[in-house]
Each structure stands twice: as C-alpha cells, then as structure tokens.
Amino acid sequence: SQQGEEDPQALSIQEGENATMNCSYKTSINNLQWYRQNSGRGLVHLILIRSNEREKHSGRLRVTLDTSKKSSSLLITASRAADTASYFCATALNQAGTALIFGKGTTLSVSS
C-alpha cells in the first residue's frame, strides 16, 4: 500500500536553482521522512520530521510539515548536478514497529 503522493512526478531545473517537492498522505502519522535514491541504487536517509514539528533544516534541505493538510514539502536550495536523483517521502504511522510507507516519488534532474 502507498500512503503518499508526491508532486511533481518529475522536475528539471538548472544548477543553482531551488527545487521544491511536495508530499501528501492520508492517515495520522508519527513522523515523515525524506529519502533520496540515485538511479539503481539504495536509499539515502535525508531528514525526519516529527508530527509535532512544523519545519526542519539540514544543510541545503528544508522540510515543512502541515499535519492539518496532511502534507509535507522538501526544499533543496542552490541545487547541484549531484542532487539529480529520485526523492521519496515515507510516513511512519503512530504504531511503533510498523513499516514505513513510501510515496510515489519525484524525479529531480539538475543540469549544469
């Protein structure tokens, strides 16, 4: 089952520009996480935001969470060609021990 929907499905930008990806989910969550996946490779954990948090920063990443709208956004500032990858949001439900449920993902392409 999939919890989240991301938009856009694909995003192409130039180096130096900002990239914003959005994620919506359906049920109450404990936290929401963002992952990056380079083509054909494993997942890289980027950031976790808890349900009682509204915004979190990590380097060039900024994540927001709006639990009333059941949505989150990931902003990558000053993008680089190395940021080219697929980005997924994943939600953890309020029951510890349950699996993360992934959204459909956004494919980001950053050209130099």
Next chain:
Amino acid sequence: GAVVSQHPSWVICKSGTSVKIECRSLDFQATTMFWYRQFPKQSLMLMATSNEGSKATYEQGVEKDKFLINHASLTLSTLTVTSAHPEDSSFYICSARDNRAAGISYEQYFGPGTRLTVT
C-alpha cells in the same frame, strides 16, 4: 551507525528457479525486518513484515507461497522467490528496526538492495 547488508547485490536466474536473498543487520539485533519491492521508475512497495521466530505478515496481493520469508535469527531474514518468472524481476530492499530502541523508535535502516533479473 546501524548497518544493514543484503546479499547478493544482484542476481540473474532462469525462469522456474528459486532465488534466496539475505538481509543482515550487522551491528544490531532486529526482531522486525521489512521487505520492499521496487519496479523500475516506481516507488517502494511494502511486501511483508518479517518477525524473528514467527510467521511473516504479508501485504495484500503478495503471495506468501511465492515469496517465502524466514527470520531465523535476530540478525538475519531471508526472502526466497520461488519459481521465479520474468515479472518477478525487480529491486528488492529490506529494512530493519534496532531492538535497542524497540517500542519507541520509528527509525528503520535500509539495506542497499538486491536487483533480481529473471530470464
């Protein structure tokens, strides 16, 4: 940090044969592990929850007799794709929860994935 390994990293097999994929937590114990499948250009879909010492819980639509899961120890879960067919070709990823944070942790550690190609 918590490390999860998978073996093999890629495998090619003929239609009708069975393939076993291992998922190991290297520096922690994991009562619970999860198996995901990812088709090209798609997201990760949860297949099953693997619990040490008990039967796995499968997601709706996942055939338990086709995807056999064995979680025989606190550091190893295996996924066996039986009688594999080309449509089973996919990227299989496992994740594990650290027992030391059981009950309070929502963190999962992902393996690097196994690419299965069935010819």
